[in-house]
Amino acid sequence: MSSLSKPGRTILASSIAKVYTDEIVSKIADLKEERPNGPLLVGFLANNDPAAEMYATWTQKTSESLGIRYELRRFEDKDLLEESIIEANNEDSVDGIMIYFPVFGNAQDQYLQQIVSKEKDVEGLNHVYYQNLYHNVRYLDDAKQLKSILPCTPLAIVKILEYLKIYNSLLPYGNHLYGKKCMVINRSEIVGRPLAALLANDGAIVYSIDINNIQKFTRGESIQYSRHHVEDLGDFTQNKLKSLAQECDVIITGVPSESYKFPTEYVRDGACCINFSSFKNFNDEVKNKASLYVPMTGKVTIAMLLRNMLRLIENREKLNQETPSN
Template identity: 25%
Template sequence: MQVEQMQLIDGKKVAAQIKQEIAAEVKNMIAAGKKQPHLAAILVGHDGGSETYVSHKVKACAECGFKSTLLRYEADVTEAQLLEAIAGLNADPDVDGFIVQLPLPKHIDEQKVIEAIDYRKDVDGFHPINVGRLSIGLPCFRSATPQGILTLLERYNIETSGKHCVVIGRSNIVGKPVAAMMMQKSYPGNCTVTVCHSATAHLKEITRTADILIAAIGRPEYVTEDMVKDGVVVIDVGTTRLPSTTTKSGWKLHGDVDFEHVAPHCSYITPVPGGVGPMTICSLMKNTLLAAKHEIYK
């Protein structure tokens, strides 16, 4: 059976609306004599994906009326030099929030870098203090991709309370935080959450019971038609670049879901690209605004 009315969740459209809302708020802040929000980013090396993400973030800052600073380092930067740059941003009163674009070169300890960031400026929501506060439902900077997912569910008025949400993937960036958010006693949330991963037995039997399926495993087209039930809401977090002869760039972005065959069974589904991706950057902008207003940490 196929669902009669499948609706595409347009992350690009929602992100554009939210950026307009942020820009209007920033205009009012500046008119009231308040400081312009300022987001900084540290980019190490020349990874294609990271370059693209950071350029999108700089562009989004301009759209939202933020000031942005990009600090670039070559791939051979030492850990000590990077930690020094982070200390500088922590101490700069003009910088409201900053991010260190991941992944980092192998000789740098990512966890050490994350923990060096002042949690009050950690707009990526990766610092253990923000992660811990998230897990017990306290105000914090929420990890951008999971927050983007929840915003999409909210903007499309998708019912979540009492639903079975299955998350495929247990990363610290998406899987774990989105599972924590979806089980909180709030909307969107209040779900019964199952987290599946590479060692999960009987995966298909579990995913077929999902009312909401969040695929964040990083394997292209991993979720197939026989893994979903009719009427499911599918959120595809995957962004794998695969070679393509049909695009100018020579590559094409693929999600974790076999969209063509899964979509007909869904009540709602996010496309790749244009689904969760634009919302991630949008959530980062929202976190920066919160940091500038000192709404979470006074």
């Protein structure tokens, strides 16, 4: 009788991440000859944010468990960070670089994101990668040998949706979300907006929710465009939120507030619900309505970060093979 009262399933990030961590271990084994001690990931921490400290701990633990060396470089003086990142860009032993934000907590943080060399940017925050994401360009070269890097958390959510079979692999590549409606409760430049663009570029209709307004990301009727377009649906209201949410196959939350809860009654029966906030944005009652519920995504995000680093190594190796020696 209890199985009838809760028809859906709660899926833990750890079970999803395992698919990718197994892949990472295999690829690291292939690198043993040239990197006997494993690749090196360097994290830069210049704040006292407990969430950043926890993220750094998780990253180190996961990296080392998979055979990746991890080095955390701490800074009391934030003004020393820029030069140190530039030095790491030029260190041959460093394969990947990440920064734990916020540092300054303002536009200067966006500048720091661009200081990291795109060849070592495991977080996928470099402007080249962002431009490719928004324009639905999936490779760095015309020959389509060098894959572009995607930001870790948006990529993690895409991989979660693939794991949950929300993506329809029977459809042509690039259109796997055709026919799906998604809602993203967050429009930050780091996660929410790029995530909405990614999902729309894969064929979905995406409602992007911000405290000020609601936007619709779509590739047009019958996905006629090569990249997403954005339509402003006007000011945010609870009535609009409820009406749109009840149309959606997928609801994704990322509100950085302990007090925020997405109203369970807005969730359509059988929808898929995913939360990427470090706080629980859904009440436990959502398990009675959602067919699939992923309460946290952190472990998949870290797996994507490490996967990105291996892709950067692969891209560098391909470039070195193409560059004739003197």
